[in-house]
Amino acid sequence: MIVAKNIHKYYGEVEILKGVNLHIKKGEIVAIVGPSGAGKTTLLQILGTLDKPQKEQNYELYVDGISIKNLSDKEVSAFRNQHIGFIFQFHQLLPEFTALENVCIPAFIGGKGKSETETRAKELLDFLGLSHRINHKPNELSGGEQQRVAVARALINKPSVIFADEPSGNLDSASAKNLHELFFKLRDEFGQTFVLVTHNKELAEMADRTLTMKDGVIVD
Ligand SMILES: Nc1ncnc2c1ncn2[C@@H]1O[C@H](COP(=O)(O)OP(=O)(O)O)[C@@H](O)[C@H]1O
Numbered sequence: 001m002i003v004a005k006n007i008h009k010y011y012g013e014v015e016i017l018k019g020v021n022l023h024i025k026k027g028e029i030v031a032i033v034g035p036s037g038a039g040k041t042t043l044l045q046i047l048g049t050l051d052k053p054q055k056e057q058n059y060e061l062y063v064d065g066i067s068i069k070n071l072s073d074k075e076v077s078a079f080r081n082q083h084i085g086f087i088f089q090f091h092q093l094l095p096e097f098t099a100l101e102n103v104c105i106p107a108f109i110g111g112k113g114k115s116e117t118e119t120r121a122k123e124l125l126d127f128l129g130l131s132h133r134i135n136h137k138p139n140e141l142s143g144g145e146q147q148r149v150a151v152a153r154a155l156i157n158k159p160s161v162i163f164a165d166e167p168s169g170n171l172d173s174a175s176a177k178n179l180h181e182l183f184f185k186l187r188d189e190f191g192q193t194f195v196l197v198t199h200n201k202e203l204a205e206m207a208d209r210t211l212t213m214k215d216g217v218i219v220d
């Protein structure tokens with residue numbers, strides 16, 4: 001599903017990723033852990049095609065069987081829209097739009113029709129226990145509800161892989177537990193692959209596999 005070989009990243013003179021290699025199977029839930037500053041977010045952004053590795057290094061990056069290296073910027077954006085979902089620590093929902101509208105946006109960007117998209121968005125919000133909140137704006141929702149709307153938004157285009165960067169970092173422990181259980185329920189229902197950066201011990205322990213990052217490399 002995801003194969004990365006020899007991923008390097010510099011910011012200015014500083015080498016942030018120092019040759020990362022990993023292989024994640026379809027349907028796997030992998031937790032990436034490690035101290036702050038280790039390069040977890042940088043790696044997740046590269047695996048999620050939001051950023052690029054150093055091209056002068058001979059790297060490989062396959063996501064959902066596609067070699068990202070050979071795609072144009074436009075092709076990468078289209079690929080990301082269709083194959084990848086993101087969940088961030090802060091929900092990053094658009095404040096002016098309702099829950100339903102926020103969930104629909106990636107589908108509209110992908111060229112999907114209004115009624116088809118709204119039907120799917122309502123089904124997802126219902127699945128996530130939010131059918132009574134679809135017309136609320138983000139600031140009218142609890143932290144846990146906002147994060148579940150962000151999950152629905154990540155899922156709207158039926159991506160095969162979800163990347164989440166400290167998704168429960170901003171939630172109380174009950175909402176965090178609820179969100180973590182949701183990831184496993186989604187994997188079981190839809191077979192999605194999850195790559196989760198987390199400081200949450202319980203989530204890391206629930207994962208199929210944990211990768212520990214330290215100083216720009218994976219140490220186990
Ligand atoms: N856009 C950037 N420009 C310069 N330095 C950055 C940038 N993004 C991250 N860094 C640096 O890269 C290192 C790794 O950051 P990050 O990947 O966010 O680590 P983590 O998510 O493990 O805390 C940190 O030292 C951080 O300051």
Ligand SMILES: [Mg+2]
Binds near residue numbers: 042
């Ligand atoms: Mg980070």
